[in-house]
Amino acid sequence: MTNIKKVSELAGVSTATVSRTLKSPDQVSEATREKVLEAVKAAGYRPNWLASSVKSGRSNTIVVLVPNLVNPFFMRIIGGIEQAAQEKGFSVLLGDTQGSPEREHEYASMVLTNRADGLIQLDHSFPFSAADADLAGDLPMVSVCERIHSEKKYPVIELDNYAASRALAHHLLGYGHKHFAAIVGQVSSQIYRERLAGIRSVLQEEQIPFEQSQITGGAYTIEAGIAGIAHLLSLPQRPTAIFCFNDDIAIGAVHAIKKAGLRVPEDISVVGFDNIKVSAFIDPPLTTVDQPAYDMGRRAVDVLVSQIRGEPLARSKEVLPFQLIERESSGPAPV
Known part of the structure; x- marks a missing residue:
């Protein structure tokens, strides 16, 4: 097995620096850390973590x-x-x-x-x-x-889910929307409460009603988005903008809206949450909140x-x- 000395030679540092980098990377500079990790990869070195764990x-x-x-x-x-x-x-x-x-x-x-x-x-x-x-x-x-x-x-x-949801609400209000709905995830979570509170706070400030009947869902899945649209399209007042509590829900919602013969965003705007990679490539590409x-x-x-x-x-x-x-x-x- 390649030893730590070979790694130190490839990286141009001491064996002590190699050991410190692998055990406590925050104690060395970023440049040194990168050199050592590259040398570890090039040498095929596998530290004996089992021995150190026993100690x-x-x-x-x-x-x-x-x-x-x-x-x-x-x-x-x-x-x-x-x-x-x-x-x-x-x-x-x-x-x-x-x-x-x-x-x-x-x-x-x-x-x-x-x-x-x-x-x-x-x-x-x-x-x-x-x-x-x-x-x-x-x-x-x-x-x-x-x-x-x-x-x-x-x-x-x-993330500041409350502020992020307020940003989405202001975004849709800027387009003149007044009839809203939400397809949510797990209702027992803090995320649900904070995102919904953010939306409600903006709509209350604008004196726009937002009733419980306009909220549906319960899972962060594409299927929840599809089922949510079936419910929302059955309401007496069809929403013109829908908050989806993650991108999977939004993808399902867009699919169901188009299958119902409606257009996104001409008939209904849809926004998501998370900015997963595929959200930029669906038709139409999804407006969403990016989380790091x-x-x-x-x-x-x-x-x-x-x-x-x-x-x-x-x-x-x-x-x-x-x-x-x-x-x-x-x-x-x-x-």
Whole structure:
């Protein structure tokens, strides 16, 4: 097996610098980190993490709980997690929970039994069973996007969903829309409440009614978008603009609107959330909110590793910026 000395020769640094880069990359400069990582790749070097884990009492593994691996937005977050974890010398175990509490409990228990050092949760549920809740109190855990439902406040990496939804509402109001609807995701989540509150606040300011009958959905899927349109088109007043709480819902909505013989955006404008890659290539391309998903994943690892190392956190919540991406799925209200 290629040894650390070969890596140091290729990178032009000392073996101590190579070791420091692999174990604590935040302690070396970005230029040095890049040189060492390139040399590691070129040399085919595989650090003996098992030996170091025996000495440190750590597994050098983190568990990431994902409610649905099919969702492309989650895959962008995982990309950031994987890269940051690799740089810090950690392996990543993905748990595709499919919303199953039993699956969550099983994966989360790995941290309790020292098979993993910490956990990143991409859903809003507390992942430990009731029997393990007390033991889990001080374990390293970070949530991304959602806030974990728990008495203890765990660190969270999130977006300002309230402000982002207000931006979407102002965007549609600027096109003269007055008849709105929303197709939402899981109604038990903080994201649902914040995004809906953002929309309501703008419409209330403009004295535009927004009733419960104009809100439908309950899952972040294409199928939910299709079913949502069937409901909304049955209303006495057809909406001219629809907020979709993620891009998958919006893709389903656009499909169903066109299948009903209507046009997007000439008859109904549709906006989404997440800016997944395919949203720029559907017909018409989707107006949406871009979330820095990759950066969210990287920051989650930074915070989790700080917890694992017992380092104090500067703050327990980080709010990352969003960007409104205007494309052709939104336009002037029909006259």
